[in-house]
Amino acid sequence: MKIAVFGANGPTGINVIRQAIGRGQQVTAAVRRPDDFPFTDPSLRVVRADARDTTSVTRAVTGHDALISVLGGTYTLKPVSIFTEGVGNIMGAMTVAGVKRLVCVSSVCVAGTAAPGETFVFRTLLLPILLTLGRTAYADMRRMEADVKNSDLDWTIVRASGLFDGTAITDYTMAPSSIPGRYTSRADLADALLREAIENTNVGGCVDVITTTGTPRLTDSFRR
Helix, strand or coil: CEEEEECCCCHHHHHHHHHHHHCCCEEEEEECCHHHCCCCCCCEEEEECCCCCHHHHHHHHCCCCEEEECCCCCCCCCCCCHHHHHHHHHHHHHHHHCCCEEEEEEEHHHHCCCCCCCCHHHHHHHHHHHHHHCHHHHHHHHHHHHHHHCCCCEEEEEEECEEECCCCCCCCEEECCCCCCCEEEHHHHHHHHHHHHHHCCCCCEEEEEECCCCCCCHHHHHHC
């Protein structure tokens, strides 16, 4: 299977690329600076593509069986558009190239509500702070989700919680509705994204991915 990954130079993207190679997939890393990509492999192709540039996106998309978007950025109170603009360009290129399968990352925070079983302090104090700090990104993710859902593609939206670097794939939880937990390891998220793309599951649906073992402390979320 030929899979193109946008946002491949980020920490989650690197996990996706390494895991895809490990599973025998042909994978393309679509990045703005190919010379900075940290490794090579016979199964890996690294191409120059800027998610905001339709021409380079179309070149990167053509000839693949599935697209994975792990586009993202840091917390900021400034306006954010990378999700709607980047994924919008990817979807347009997919239509032109005749590629149907799209798997993209979003956040459990787009719902704006706490997961089941959260404490009163988290629901009333900590969650509102997190939602305020990331409000522009979550708003753009929300718009992106609406655009994806209105497309004619075979899409799946994978929603992660607080991301952290795990050392290995765990027995994580995945479900189509909000589930208990505050964290998602990048290794688990990458595994979920690849499973969705390769196994073609949950087409036309959203799934939450939550890591339940080896998670950080709550204070680490605010430090990050």
